[in-house]
Amino acid sequence: DQQVKQNSPSLSVQEGRISILNCDYTNSMFDYFLWYKKYPAEGPTFLISISSIKDKNEDGRFTVFLNKSAKHLSLHIVPSQPGDSAVYFCAASPDAGNNRKLIWGLGTSLAVNP
Amino acid sequence: IAGITQAPTSQILAAGRRMTLRCTQDMRHNAMYWYRQDLGLGLRLIHYSNTAGTTGKGEVPDGYSVSRANTDDFPLTLASAVPSQTSVYFCASSDSRGGFRDYGYTFGSGTRLTVV
Numbered sequence: 001d002q003q004v005k006q007n008s009p010s011l012s013v014q015e016g017r018i019s020i021l022n023c024d025y026t027n028s029m030f031d032y033f034l035w036y037k038k039y040p041a042e043g044p045t046f047l048i049s050i051s052s053i054k055d056k057n058e059d060g061r062f063t064v065f066l067n068k069s070a071k072h073l074s075l076h077i078v079p080s081q082p083g084d085s086a087v088y089f090c091a092a093s094p095d096a097g098n099n100r101k102l103i104w105g106l107g108t109s110l111a112v113n114p
Numbered sequence: 115i116a117g118i119t120q121a122p123t124s125q126i127l128a129a130g131r132r133m134t135l136r137c138t139q140d141m142r143h144n145a146m147y148w149y150r151q152d153l154g155l156g157l158r159l160i161h162y163s164n165t166a167g168t169t170g171k172g173e174v175p176d177g178y179s180v181s182r183a184n185t186d187d188f189p190l191t192l193a194s195a196v197p198s199q200t201s202v203y204f205c206a207s208s209d210s211r212g213g214f215r216d217y218g219y220t221f222g223s224g225t226r227l228t229v230v
Binding site for chain 2: 105
């Protein structure tokens with residue numbers, strides 16, 4: 001059973017608009033969440049993360065929001081650019097120590113149209 | 115090299131053959147991981163290593179083995195390849211020491227393996 005769920009396999013957005021990618025999780029013991037971006041024929045690259053002690057983390061055009069009571073997080077990209085077109089993976093970790101195996105969602109493919 | 119290097123980039127392998135996928139990092143990260151990515155199944159952890167000399171099983175370890183003789187290298191071996199091992203394989207590393215600092219994983223570019 002998927003502990004980290006990205007229910008939208010794909011999303012299409014116009015350039016300049018906001019992209020909102022969603023992620024739900026089932027394990028209340030997860031204490032750290034990350035978003036990765038993946039282009040075709042490349043490995044995923046780390047984008048932004050958030051600790052469970054926060055409800056928002058911002059880095060330039062990217063903001064991650066965490067709602068612990070709903071076990072939901074979202075990634076906002078504002079404004080969206082064609083270069084943001086990629087697959088976005090949500091990942092979560094139940095550990096704060098050295099054993100940091102991440103649990104991954106299946107990804108959402110974002111297309112930003114010019 | 116900077117980051118993680120995986121070799122080969124792609125390979126077509128006959129079923130039953132032995133194959134080692136290579137992974138080298140130059141960041142002195144303590145932890146390393148092997149994932150496979152299959153359509154509709156996301157990234158699944160095969161094996162991991164928290165530090166040189168130790169390894170552990172992920173969620174899909176059967177048919178694979180790893181070793182971690184030193185900090186930099188983490189090879190993945192398929193002892194006798196089967197068609198279900200056709201996949202894209204990603205090696206990753208992280209510096210998990212010192213709390214949440216440097217938490218993100220660094221991934222290699224992947225190895226596309228086709229077992230026929």
